[in-house]
Amino acid sequence: MRTFDAEERWSREASPTPIEAPCARRLCGSSMLASVLAAVHLLAGCAGSAPGSSAALGPAPTTPAEPHPVEDRRTFAERAPARTRLLAQIDPKALPAGNIGAVVGWDAERCGVDVEKSISRVQIAVAEPAEIRADILGSLTIEDVGCLLEAEPDGGRLRAGPLEIVALPRGGVRVATPRALADGPGANVALARRLDQALSRSGAAAVADLGPADAAIELVATVTDHLEARLSSPGRSDASLAGARLAEALATARQDGAAGLEPLEIVAAPPDGLVMRVKIATDAALAVATPLAVRRHVIESFKVPSGSMSPTVMPGDHLFVLKDRPGERAGRGDVIVFRSPADPRQRFIKRIIATGGDRVQIDAGGLRINGRQVPSELVGAEHVIPGDGGHPYELWQETLGERRYPVLRPPGGPAPSAPGPAPSAPGPAPSASGPAPSASGPAPSASIDAKVPRGSVYVLGDNRDNSYDSRHFGPVPVEAIEGIAAVIYFSIDTNGLSRWDRIGLPVR
Known part of the structure; x- marks a missing residue:
């Protein structure tokens, strides 16, 4: 796992x-x-x-x-x-x-x-x-x-x-x-x-x-x-x-x-x-x-160091992030860069799943927003991400309002939005300054039922079992949002080769 x-x-x-x-x-x-x-x-x-x-x-x-x-x-x-x-x-x-x-x-x-x-x-x-x-x-x-x-x-x-x-x-x-x-x-x-x-x-x-x-x-x-x-x-x-x-x-x-x-x-x-x-x-x-x-x-x-949002954005992707009043503009389905609620020196990239006033429920049956099931459709049984060691994933497509985006889960796992195992404490980033933080917030239980406070958003990674997100540190205040991811302008793989097919892709 x-x-x-x-x-x-x-x-x-x-x-x-x-x-x-x-x-x-x-x-x-x-x-x-x-x-x-x-x-x-x-x-x-x-x-x-x-x-x-x-x-x-x-x-x-x-x-x-x-x-x-x-x-x-x-x-x-x-x-x-x-x-x-x-x-x-x-x-x-x-x-x-x-x-x-x-x-x-x-x-x-x-x-x-x-x-x-x-x-x-x-x-x-x-x-x-x-x-x-x-x-x-x-x-x-x-x-x-x-x-x-x-x-x-x-x-x-x-x-x-x-x-x-x-x-x-x-x-x-x-x-x-x-x-x-x-x-x-x-x-x-x-x-x-x-x-x-x-x-x-x-x-x-x-x-x-x-x-x-x-x-x-x-x-x-x-x-x-x-x-x-x-x-x-x-x-x-x-x-x-x-x-x-x-x-x-x-x-x-x-x-x-x-x-x-x-x-x-x-x-x-x-x-x-x-x-x-x-x-x-x-x-x-x-x-x-x-x-x-x-x-x-x-x-x-910004550059992406991890696979928590794969396959939407992948390690080695370089993104442009729009900074024009992102806290006011960001909504459900947007991919955002934000300061960690636990340590403002750290920045994460995740997808907004719910906004202030929403009720988020996650269990073995999937993801529900305000009591309504978020549709998920299996589109690939053995999806492999280049440079990821050949690990197979199930590739699902999740639909949130008018947004459709990919979600990864291990083969034979629960529905795409079910909580995964508790993560280990996050280690130091490659260029992070200061001491590495300990794991913040409680690990997710078998199910999640949370009300998002006004002025906050609830975020998840598209790589659901490889993401440290609101299931672990809770909702994110909108004032912590630094930008909305817009486009991949450059990308290199683990061998340092340019991924030409990813250049110019909008982040959706």
Whole structure:
């Protein structure tokens, strides 16, 4: 019998800007999407700046960098690895103050390298499932790049973690995973064309096809005097709905007097997209204030460390969470992030099952709200979650009002909402500070019959036998709700491979 996941607590994304050396050594391979969605990632907390850092990239360039010849851009795309999903090209002159060293977090002074003068451009390709290639063109040598990435000799080559460093025959240095070292068949024509168009407007741009192939989300990001990210999903309304929701949250925060949001603009782009613009801050105080204001009032990024909400959200998922008055907006069926009633330093993610005034009854017959049975339907007898050790589950679908969502139980177990075994005391989270708490609240009895107080919600995990939730610590006050989970923007499995099919999935 599976038990409570002791690593269940949630944590904010906390990669700093500039990117720390360990991430630089990997060329941020595991955070590739975060790097591409730099504006959203920065503002939502995945790369929040600390006071005193070079959060402001410096004054905007007085003149845009000259676009590179079309032939050069097309040659790069034509030599990209197979199954390329992302293409990017960066001209240091296109970045405000040309500070590419600060952006990637390289300790150039330690290596005696003038990064800005030594790099003419960087071309990046990312392919499925987890291949990455970066061609660093200019006068940098292999030894220079090896020093910047803290590489080690390995069989006549330099290696930095999973990446190898080799010289390019046409000049420059290539840093890539082994399968991406050799020139490939190239990116698809549509992706290459979008990069060509983006680079005709800016010397720093990225394009990507994210998510599953049959519902890809198209991204175009460019840098001039502002960073602009355009997301669209042809044939789907998710992106424009997200844009409208974010724009509403931003407008509400400004009406409430939130300071620091002036450089940010979010607009829906019907029928299937959104546009986010962030003006490059020349004032260091504003550059720090804007990310903090966005994370507090609009949107924040979190990563999932446990399987208590599988299969809705899984370990390795990175989510955006809406922060616009979540205590007022959250209702039955919403997936929320909240502070633990037992220890406010801890954050959990669960689904709201009932709200203030509701009566919750859970027994061997299932889940009842106000005396009415919550319908559950068995949809899969042997469901296996990738990376979960091959444990089979029964996959049920529970219907709460207009919400339908998956619920996991062990094979042959009771109904999906029946209480499971008492969990062990929760252990320390991977990055938790302070002492680990003991188990709070009584263990669930054979049945539960509880009245939810006004101003509170009752929460359960979708992985019902592997969740520490209101069956153990009781209802959650609405003021403890920090946000409503909205969308999975990035996901990696236990092997560090990108789960492209989960990118862009709304959390429902």
